[in-house]
Amino acid sequence: MKKTVKVVAAIIENEKNEILCALRSPSMSIPNMWEFPGGKVEEGEDVYSALEREIDEEMNGNITATEVFNQNIHEYENFIIELIAIKSNLVEGTLVPKEHSKLIWLKRENLASLQWAPADIPAVEQLITEKV
Numbered sequence: 001m002k003k004t005v006k007v008v009a010a011i012i013e014n015e016k017n018e019i020l021c022a023l024r025s026p027s028m029s030i031p032n033m034w035e036f037p038g039g040k041v042e043e044g045e046d047v048y049s050a051l052e053r054e055i056d057e058e059m060n061g062n063i064t065a066t067e068v069f070n071q072n073i074h075e076y077e078n079f080i081i082e083l084i085a086i087k088s089n090l091v092e093g094t095l096v097p098k099e100h101s102k103l104i105w106l107k108r109e110n111l112a113s114l115q116w117a118p119a120d121i122p123a124v125e126q127l128i129t130e131k132v
């Protein structure tokens, strides 16, 4: 039976209404695909704390995770992912991509131009149709 992994991902928006998009590196699982940064929820951790920890670890980012935006279960070849995308505010600091190949900010209307990790598609679609 495939393992189910619970993953949290941050939807971070800047003052120009652009969304942070992160390119997974060639050495990561699901390589060279775009995602919302985050990672696996650890045992006993709530989703908000897990996301705040992951963004600190992955890019020295200090965020406040505010509300769940989209939840999606997707079956990959080797595992099942429960992806929880959470709206988050960047509190301070510059984001340093320690694990990702690239970080970019994109307007909602341009999000569809990237090759997203398959599990992220529902969150991307919800963002594209969201009223701001």
Ligand SMILES: Nc1nc2c([nH]c(=O)n2[C@H]2C[C@H](O)[C@@H](COP(=O)(O)OP(=O)(O)OP(=O)(O)O)O2)c(=O)[nH]1
Pocket (backbone or CB within 6 Å): 007, 008, 009, 028, 029, 030, 034, 035, 036, 037, 038, 039, 040, 041, 081, 083, 117, 118, 119, 120
């Ligand atoms: N962080 C993140 N992972 C995603 C997204 N979409 C998606 O399919 N994934 C997948 C990629 C990975 O297989 C898994 C998350 O694992 P990870 O490698 O980023 O997380 P982690 O740092 O906690 O894991 P680990 O490598 O330390 O074990 O979820 C997304 O939007 N954000």
